[in-house]
Amino acid sequence: MSTNPVVHVDNLALHFVSADSVVEALKGITLNIGPGEVVGIVGESGSGKSVTALNMLRLLPRGKTKIPHGAVSVLGRDVLAMGEKELQKVRGGEVSMIFQEPMTALNPVLRVREQMFDVILRHQKITPAAAEKLSIQLLQDMKIQDAERVFNAYPHELSGGMRQRVMIAMAFSCQPKLIVADEPTTALDVTVQAQILNLLKERAKATQTSVMLITHDLAVVAQLCDRVYVMYKGKIVEEGVTRDVIGDPQHIYTRALLNALPEGKTPKSRLETVAAAMIEGGDKVAATPITASAQAGFTQFGRAQPLFEAVNATVRYAKKYNFFGRPISYNTAVDHVNLSLYEGETLSIVGESGCGKTSFANSIVGLVPLAEGELRYKGKRLQDHDEITRREVQIVFQDPQSSLDPRWPIWRIMTEPLTVGKTPGRSELRETAEGLCQLVGLDPRSIDRLPHEFSGGQRQRIAIGRALSVHPRLLLLDEPTSALDVSVQAQILNLLLDLQEKYQLSYLFISHNVAVVRHISDRVAVMYMGKVVESGTAEQVLTNPTDAYTRTLMEAVPTLERAFAAA
Amino acid sequence: MSSVTENAPSAANSKATGQDFIAGLMPLLLQLRKLAWLLFTVTTLLFFLLRAAGDPALVLAGNDATPEQLAAIRAQYGLDRPLIIQYFSYMWNVLQFDFGKSLASSEPALEKVLDMLPRTLHLAGMAIGFTALIAIPLGSWLGFKPENPERRAVSGFLFIMQGVPGFVTALVLIQVFAVNLRLLPSLGYEVADPRTWILPTASLASFLFPSLTRVVAANVAEAMREDYIRTARANGATQSELLWGHAVPNALLGAAALIGTQFAFLLGGSAIIETIFSWPGMGWLLLESVQTLDFPVVQALAFMIAIMVFSVNACTDLVFRYLDPRLRTKGA
Numbered sequence A: 001m002s003t004n005p006v007v008h009v010d011n012l013a014l015h016f017v018s019a020d021s022v023v024e025a026l027k028g029i030t031l032n033i034g035p036g037e038v039v040g041i042v043g044e045s046g047s048g049k050s051v052t053a054l055n056m057l058r059l060l061p062r063g064k065t066k067i068p069h070g071a072v073s074v075l076g077r078d079v080l081a082m083g084e085k086e087l088q089k090v091r092g093g094e095v096s097m098i099f100q101e102p103m104t105a106l107n108p109v110l111r112v113r114e115q116m117f118d119v120i121l122r123h124q125k126i127t128p129a130a131a132e133k134l135s136i137q138l139l140q141d142m143k144i145q146d147a148e149r150v151f152n153a154y155p156h157e158l159s160g161g162m163r164q165r166v167m168i169a170m171a172f173s174c175q176p177k178l179i180v181a182d183e184p185t186t187a188l189d190v191t192v193q194a195q196i197l198n199l200l201k202e203r204a205k206a207t208q209t210s211v212m213l214i215t216h217d218l219a220v221v222a223q224l225c226d227r228v229y230v231m232y233k234g235k236i237v238e239e240g241v242t243r244d245v246i247g248d249p250q251h252i253y254t255r256a257l258l259n260a261l262p263e264g265k266t267p268k269s270r271l272e273t274v275a276a277a278m279i280e281g282g283d284k285v286a287a288t289p290i291t292a293s294a295q296a297g298f299t300q301f302g303r304a305q306p307l308f309e310a311v312n313a314t315v316r317y318a319k320k321y322n323f324f325g326r327p328i329s330y331n332t333a334v335d336h337v338n339l340s341l342y343e344g345e346t347l348s349i350v351g352e353s354g355c356g357k358t359s360f361a362n363s364i365v366g367l368v369p370l371a372e373g374e375l376r377y378k379g380k381r382l383q384d385h386d387e388i389t390r391r392e393v394q395i396v397f398q399d400p401q402s403s404l405d406p407r408w409p410i411w412r413i414m415t416e417p418l419t420v421g422k423t424p425g426r427s428e429l430r431e432t433a434e435g436l437c438q439l440v441g442l443d444p445r446s447i448d449r450l451p452h453e454f455s456g457g458q459r460q461r462i463a464i465g466r467a468l469s470v471h472p473r474l475l476l477l478d479e480p481t482s483a484l485d486v487s488v489q490a491q492i493l494n495l496l497l498d499l500q501e502k503y504q505l506s507y508l509f510i511s512h513n514v515a516v517v518r519h520i521s522d523r524v525a526v527m528y529m530g531k532v533v534e535s536g537t538a539e540q541v542l543t544n545p546t547d548a549y550t551r552t553l554m555e556a557v558p559t560l561e562r563a564f565a566a567a
Numbered sequence B: 001m002s003s004v005t006e007n008a009p010s011a012a013n014s015k016a017t018g019q020d021f022i023a024g025l026m027p028l029l030l031q032l033r034k035l036a037w038l039l040f041t042v043t044t045l046l047f048f049l050l051r052a053a054g055d056p057a058l059v060l061a062g063n064d065a066t067p068e069q070l071a072a073i074r075a076q077y078g079l080d081r082p083l084i085i086q087y088f089s090y091m092w093n094v095l096q097f098d099f100g101k102s103l104a105s106s107e108p109a110l111e112k113v114l115d116m117l118p119r120t121l122h123l124a125g126m127a128i129g130f131t132a133l134i135a136i137p138l139g140s141w142l143g144f145k146p147e148n149p150e151r152r153a154v155s156g157f158l159f160i161m162q163g164v165p166g167f168v169t170a171l172v173l174i175q176v177f178a179v180n181l182r183l184l185p186s187l188g189y190e191v192a193d194p195r196t197w198i199l200p201t202a203s204l205a206s207f208l209f210p211s212l213t214r215v216v217a218a219n220v221a222e223a224m225r226e227d228y229i230r231t232a233r234a235n236g237a238t239q240s241e242l243l244w245g246h247a248v249p250n251a252l253l254g255a256a257a258l259i260g261t262q263f264a265f266l267l268g269g270s271a272i273i274e275t276i277f278s279w280p281g282m283g284w285l286l287l288e289s290v291q292t293l294d295f296p297v298v299q300a301l302a303f304m305i306a307i308m309v310f311s312v313n314a315c316t317d318l319v320f321r322y323l324d325p326r327l328r329t330k331g332a
Helices: A049-056 A084-089 A110-122 A128-141 A147-151 A162-174 A188-208 A217-222 A242-247 A252-260 A274-280 A292-297 A357-362 A387-392 A410-419 A424-442 A456-468 A486-503 A515-521 A538-543 A548-556 A562-564 B002-012 B018-053 B055-063 B067-077 B084-097 B109-144 B151-164 B166-179 B194-223 B227-234 B239-276 B282-291 B297-323 B325-331
Strands: A009-016 A022-034 A038-042 A070-074 A093-100 A180-181 A208-216 A226-230 A235-241 A307-323 A327-341 A346-350 A372-377 A393-396 A474-478 A507-513 A523-528 A531-537
Touching: A009 A049, A022 A038, A022 A049, A038 A049, A038 A217, A049 A070, A049 A180, A049 A208, A093 A162, A093 B227, A110 A128, A110 A147, A110 A162, A110 A523, A110 B018, A128 A147, A128 A162, A128 A538, A147 A515, A162 A180, A162 A538, A188 A208, A188 A217, A188 A548, A217 A242, A217 A562, A226 A242, A226 A252, A226 A346, A235 A242, A235 A252, A242 A562, A274 A486, A292 A387, A327 A346, A327 A357, A327 A372, A327 A531, A346 A357, A346 A515, A357 A393, A357 A474, A357 A507, A387 A393, A387 B194, A410 A424, A410 A456, A424 A456, A424 A486, A456 A474, A456 A486, A474 B297, A486 A515, A507 A515, A515 A538, A523 A548, A531 A548, A538 B239, B018 B084, B018 B297, B055 B067, B109 B151, B109 B194, B109 B239, B109 B282, B109 B297, B151 B194, B166 B194, B166 B239, B194 B239, B227 B239, B239 B282, B239 B297, B282 B297
Parallel strands: A038 A208, A038 A226, A093 A180, A180 A208, A346 A507, A346 A523, A393 A474, A474 A507
Antiparallel strands: A009 A022, A009 A070, A226 A235, A307 A327, A307 A372, A523 A531
């Protein structure tokens, strides 16, 4: 480490204080970042990693935070002692930030031009003409081909990846000494993520800028960072050179976090959960043995009739309307998709945002109409909406924060499908809800609580319980773990595998996460621009893809293995 | 989705053809179609409502008319024909902007209304301008730091103001400025004398400005919590740059919509305010002609008000399109 670190955080504690509570977000952390160094801070939500990042520039509300002890110095100057005026000079000048959500991090009513000028003219004494030249140069450095157009565009005219390039260009615009990147690629598709991470790394190396990268994704850290700090509950539990920390983790939490990743584990085996590991304090690193159904599931599609079939399924959305309000042109979201799914099997659909995978799922449960083709369940047309079939096909959505009614107790939420067309008694429903809670691993005594009293993982259990209430045979799982932490993801995947084994459920699993798909699926279909470009067994498709797009996708996925191979 | 929007601007730059021209007129045509429906519905509804309310012949003839006089009047105005025939002939006349003559003054009803129109627009325009002048800065100030004690007191006062009926405000203003201080005239309208404008404008604005200020404040407060504000802060923006450069332009989008929807409410308020201040506008005329059951004038007024409310809403839509770049490109 250099003698003059760019960042030196010394035994920093930070509390969030409100009228009636104090939350200890940081409990004495110490970290250093040297010149030109790329340092990762990895941890799950609530670990304090984002608080650490925001506090570098004192972006947390002053009235609501307290710093009982510790120091933060950037370029040898004490950040905690700076006044607002001084901070404004540092922010965007010597230290700049890149945020997670490129869709909301840029002002929607201002052009890229205005937003870049905002930063450049504030920190540099140059003419607007020079600023324009500089901006376009910066955008070109971000490998943006039509930099002039992007420069004059509004944020909504740009894709997520393009906006994040603009954010990075802005971050580099005033030759900062340090860039703090808070989950810069979490909201992006994998192929875009790969491009963005490479750009960030290249620019940082080229300009000798230090980077503090906040992320939950160990694979991203492995790919990008020289050193890494692992945070858990407001403390740094492990630090060191990335290769050492990930290759030979010393702390239980780091090990547990790595074990919770589906990557490199036997497909369909139970994943070790972080919570269990932290409680047992155990050294069990090996994955638990493969389950019976996993072995059985792989090959048995030889049965005569599939449980579910899509024949030329096509979904279109109207794009333009004529004078009488009739649509005259369409976007085709799902383009003649043919798939079949057998009893007890997991078929995954992989693809990036906009590929049509969610539209396809929505068409199966009847949320969007099919423009062409047919969906069959047990040989019957699914579009006919017969009630029994409808019950046997259920869906679990991605975001458990917003897919549960916040004002309903969970017994009502979980049993709502039972009340369609019928009115079972209250006590009967409550009893059912208790049973469902046990099934999905929730405390049956909690059925009177409201959704906000549960964590994200528990809420996803509630959503699964709701789907199970009507004894479905086929469960559509639309990105059920994307909004969850790695360790919670492991728990939910375990639950899904248990349920499948117990009830011989069939899953149509929709995800962009290749590692998760590899872990849970028997067969995989890859969707790109509305079409299925490749399908086959999980092993075939994910390991030896034949389609060009599938190969691009697989190469873009950051994995620990590849990161070390490259290093 | 994203790739589609990215290609949009280049497609729009391609050569303008006749089809593009028609496509450009499309929003206007759609608006006109909506307006036609609205006017048709309003006119029809009002025709039957007024017929249900009473026999126009009785009103025309007066209380002590003989049956013969009534019959003569019915024949003269065509009221002896079947209702449906009357309706069609009425609608035919309306199509030619003929609402009949005022029963009170025998002038054409529409002309009478059009005479009043500029004065009402004058009053409403001043009230809206005055409201915007107060609500935008005040609301921005309030929304910037909503938890600050003096701003909370102002918010509380606005909340009370919102509950005070406009005519009460008008009477208080008259009492203070006209009766006690003798600074301003309490009634009348002089085009050349702006002093006669002040009290009516202030009274009418009091219908709108508390709610608009509160909306601006809420929108600014919300905008201040957005991610792009954090980005701007991380780029070193000062407090006032955050507020005026980033939060307020976004907050005004919501406020512009409110002005549009509240305009009908404002016209209702102008009926009261114009009457209190003897301001000879449409509101005053409305009250007057309803009291004297001057049907043709009431119908012409309803027609005009429908057009006005509609146009203001359509204009707000345009303002929106101007303010919000996201809508601007969608229309192209």
